[in-house]
Amino acid sequence: MNNCADVVIIGSGIIGNAAAYNLAKKGCSVIVLEKDNSIGHGGSSRNGGGVRQSGRDKRELPIAMWGVKNIWPTLSEELEADCEYYQQGNLRLGKTQEHLKILQNLTNNARECGLDVNMISGEEAREICPYLSEEVIGASWCKTDGHANPLTTTLAFYRKARQMGVRYISGEEVVEIRKIKGKARLVVTKNNVYEGDTILLAAGMESRKIAGTVGIDIPMVPHLMEVLVTEAQPDMFYQMLGTAAADFYGHQSKHGSFVFGGSSGLEGYRKDNGTYTNSSITAACTCRGIMKYFPVLSEAKIVRSWGGVIDMCADGVPVISKVEEVPGLTLACAFTGHGFGIGPAVGVLLSELIRGETLSVDLSAFAYDRFKAKI
C-alpha cells in the first residue's frame, strides 16, 4: 500500500473523519491513522450528542451557527446514514435566582452574536417539556438547537470517507511527526512511516504529546467526563437539555434511551487503569442531578455508563490552526468537550484551511499561538 497522501490525518474522531470526508470530496488523497483499534473511540463516541449554539463561547458561536444552518440539516442525506439529528431546541434549566443570572448572561452574549435565544419562565419551559419538575423556575431557550447521535454520525463520516477512497489504519499509534527540510512531512507510527503534504493533528488529548514532537505545545489538560444511558423509554421529548449548574446534560435518543452526561466536580483528578475508567461516584451524582429536574425518570434503569476524556483548553475554545513554525502541520484539537456539535462544520473549514481556500467562517480566534501570560 502507498503510505503517501496529500493529507495524513492523525485521529479518527468526528473532526478527523469530517475533515477526511470533505478533503476526499475535493479530490485530495487522505490517510487517517487511529491509535485505538476502533474508529472514533475517543470523545466522539463519549459525548451527549448536543448540536447547540446557545451556551457557547462567543468565539465559537459563529462556527456553531454556520454548521446548524448549512451542514446539519442535510447531513444524514449527504452521508446516506441516519445521524438522528433533531432540531427541536435546547433548554438550559435553572432552579435558583443564581442559576437564572448565569443563564441571562449566556443569553445576552449569544444574542449579541445574532443567535435567537431567550429567557423563559418555568411555566413556559414546562409547556415545551411537560416532564420538568416544579423546581425549575426558568430557562434559556434556543429553538434552533438540537442533538444528534454522535456514534452514528462519527461512523457515518468514516464510512463515507472510506467509500470515497480514504485509507484508514486503526491500531496505528503515532510516535512522532518528523520534519523534512524544515517542513512537517513524515508521520512515524510504531509500525510504519507515512508521508503527507499536510499533516492534520486531530487526536484529542493525545495531540499534545504528538505536537510536542515538533516542539509545539497546546495548553490543555484531560478531564474525565462521564455519560450514562438508560433503557429505552416511551417517546417523551426531543429537546436537548442542560442546566445552569451543569449538573447534567443530555437528551432522549431516537432509540428511546436517555443519554446524559455529568460530572462529580473531581474530573481533573482522575486515576485510571488504562481505560477511561469511570469513577465510582459520578453516575450517582448525575442521577441525583437529573431527578431534581425530571422526577419522572427515577424508575428508568441505567444500563451502561462510560467515561471519556475532554481535551480541556486553557481558554475554553479549540485550536484550529496552521502552525507558522511548522509548515505542513495543521492542528484541530483542544475542543474542550464542545467538539461534536461543531465537528461537521469544522470538517468543512479544515478542508478549506488545508487547501488554501477562502474560509466560510473566520478561524483567527483559534490560533495555536494565542495563549499569553495573564499579566
Next chain:
Amino acid sequence: MERSIDLGTFVPEPDDDMLICRCEEITKGEIRQAVHDGMFTIEEIRRWLRAGMGLCQGQTCGKLVKGIVAKELKMSPWKIEPATSRAPMRPVEMRIMGNEQLEG
C-alpha cells in the same frame, strides 16, 4: 488494522433476516452489511447498529456477533476483541443509582 481491505461484494445470504441481537432486534444481514461498510470491531458494530447495546448489554449476542464479524473478515473469532465492560453490570433504576451509601 488496514481498513481498506477488499471483502468482496456483499452477497445476501438466506438467513440474513435471522435476529442476532434479541434486545435491539438486529439481524445477521445488518451485521454482515455493517462489516462491509467498514465496521470491523465489536465497538463499531455496537455504535453503528446498537447490536449489544440493549437491556442485556450484549450478554446474549456478544459471542454470536463476534462469530459473524469474524466470518466476514475471514479471521478467527478469537482474534476479535469483545466490547468494553462498563458499570452497572445489571440495569439499575436511577433512583437507586443516585441513592448511595458510602459509609458503613
Next chain:
Amino acid sequence: MEKEGKQSMRVENHPILGEAESQTVVTFTCDGKVMQGYEGEPIAMALRNAGVLVHRHTKKQDKPRGVFCAIGRCTDCVMVVDGIPNIRTCVTPLKEGMVVQTQYGHSEKKEA
C-alpha cells in the same frame, strides 16, 4: 392449588426433591385477567402455570417474546408490572394484587 387448572406445570412431587412445600397463594392480574400464583415466586413462574407464555411484543418487529434465560440476564421476559415497564418477570417476586401487563415496545400500549 386447584384454581390453576389443567395448564399448570407444577411439579408437585419430585423423585429427588420430594413433595413441594405448601405455599401462600396470592391473586394478581395479567392484562386484566385474575390469576393466582405463589407468593414470592418469580412472576414468570406464576404466569407459566396460568398458561401465559407471551410476555411482550418487540418494538421494531412486534414479535412475541417470553422467558428465555430465567435468571434475569437476557431481559426477554420483561413486562409492565404495577405500571413500570421493563420489569424482569423471571426474577421479580410475585406479590398479592400485582398488576401485570403485556409490554408492547416500551410500554403497555400497543403502538400504532
Next chain:
Amino acid sequence: MNRYDVIVVGAGPAGLSAAIEAAKLGLKAIVFDENAKPGGQLFKQIHKFFGSKEHKAKVRGFKIGEELLQEASKNGVEVVLNAIVTGLYMDKEVTVKQDDKIVHYKGDTVIIATGASENMVPFEGWTLPGVIGAGAAQTMMNLHRTRPGEKVLMLGSGNVGLVVSYQLLQAGCEVAALVDAAPRVGGYGVHAAKVARCGVPFYLSHTIIKAEGTDCVTGVTIGEVDSSWKIIPGSEKHFDVDTICLAVGLSPMSQLAKMAGCEMEENPLKGGTVPICDEYGETSVKGIFVAGDVSGIEEASSAMIEGRIAGIAAARSLGYIDEEALKEKSKELEAALGSLRQGMFGPGSKGKEIIQTEEGYEISKSLLTKGYIAEDEIFRYPGVTKKTGLHPVIECSQNIPCNPCQDACRKGCIKIGENITSLPVVDQDSECTGCGLCVASCSGQCIFLVEDGIEEGYSAVTMPYEFLPLPRKGDMGAALDRSGTKVCEAEVLEVRVAKAFDHTNLLTIKVPADMTMKARFYVGQEV
C-alpha cells in the same frame, strides 16, 4: 467506607469455598450474590457429582450448596443475597445494589467468582416463547418446581444438555430428541446412556433448522449437517414440541474483571474471555483474584478447589499466613485439581477425538453417536465381566475423574486404583453380596447388578431408578434396553429405598435369561 479483608463476588461453589477458606485463616470475608438463593448453579443441580470422595463426589449439587453454606456461616462469612455487584472500580472499590441503595465497599482483596453465562445459537424462530436456555429449564423445574413445557427438544449433548434432559424426564416432561451439530456426544457417556435408555433418541450431526409457531413454539424441524455444517437436503425431521432447550456451552462471565482493568485474553480452551491469572488465581491487578468458571469453564468440583486456593492466596497476600503455609496448603489442593483435570474430558483433551481409553480400551462408537454402548461393544470394558452368579456390571467406558464406586463395595470387588480417572475393574474372584451400594454410589448410574438363574430361564437385573411413581413389588411392565427399546416383559421383584442410597432407588426386575445383558431400564404398564 465499609472495608473487608476479602470481598467475594458470587456465592456459587467457587465463591463460597474461597470465602470459607479465607475466613478459616482469619480474614474478614463477605460474599455478595445477585440471586435470592445462594449456591450459584449448585441449587439447580440435583444429580450426584463426580470426583473423589474427598471432594464431595456422589453428593448431589444442591446438597453440596447447603453444606457450603453451613460451613460459611460456621466460619463467620457474611453472605449477602439479592446483592448485585454493579461495578468494581479503582482501589478495589465494589459497588453493590442492596434493596434500594448502592452501597460502596472496599476490599483489601477481591475474589471474583461470577461463574458463567450460557452460549446461545440462533436459528429461524429462536426468539419465540418456548425456546429457552438449559439453565432456564433447570431453574424453572428444580428451583421453582415448574416444568418449562410438556414436550421438549434438547439442543446440545454436552454434560449440561445431557443432565438437563435427564432432569426434564425426572420432572415429568417428555424429551422428544437430543440434537447436536457435532458428530459425537460431547458430555460424559454415562450421562448420555441414562438419557438414551429412557428412550430419548439422539441426533448427532443434526441441527435445528427452525422453530415453528406464531405466538409460541408448536414444533421444530431439524436436519442433518455435512462436514461443513451445511444442511443435507432431504434430511429434515419434524417434531411436535412446545419447548426447545438450548445447551450449547458456557462462557466465562468475566465482565467485572475486565472493568477492573485486569489483563484479559481470548482463550478457546477456557471458553471465552478470561482474565490472565497465576496459579493461585491472582490477576494482573494485585489483590484481585478469580476462581471458578469465570477463569475458565470447568466442572463445579474444580471450581470449589480453585475457590479454596484463591481464598488461601488472599490470606497470604494480606499477611495472615506466610509463603510457606501458602505453598503447603495449596499443594494438596493443586494435586486434587490436577487429578480432576485428568482424563478424556479434561481441559487438555478439549477438541480432540479420543478413540481409546488410557488403558487402551476402544471407545464405544455407538455411545458417541447414539448415546448408548452397543451390545457387541459392552464386554470390552473391565467393569463388565462374564462372571456367573450375582455380580455387578459396570458400564463405565470413559476416563472420568470419579471413584466412589471403589469405596462403595466393602468386599473389594471394584478397583480403580491410584489414578482417579481409570476405569473401574470388577474383580471376578470377589464375592458380591448384592447390597447395591455400588449401584447407588455411581453418579453416572452405570452400575447394575445381574444374577442369572434366579429361576429356570430367568435372571434378575437391579438398576438405579430415580423416577416417580416408584414401581411396586409385583408390578408388571416392560424392560428397555440401552437404546430405550422395549425388549421383553418384566416383573418387579424388589424396590429398595434407603437413606444411604440418597434417592437413587434400586429396582430389581425379572427378565428372561437372554435379556440379562440387555435389560437396563423399566417402564410400568400404561394405566
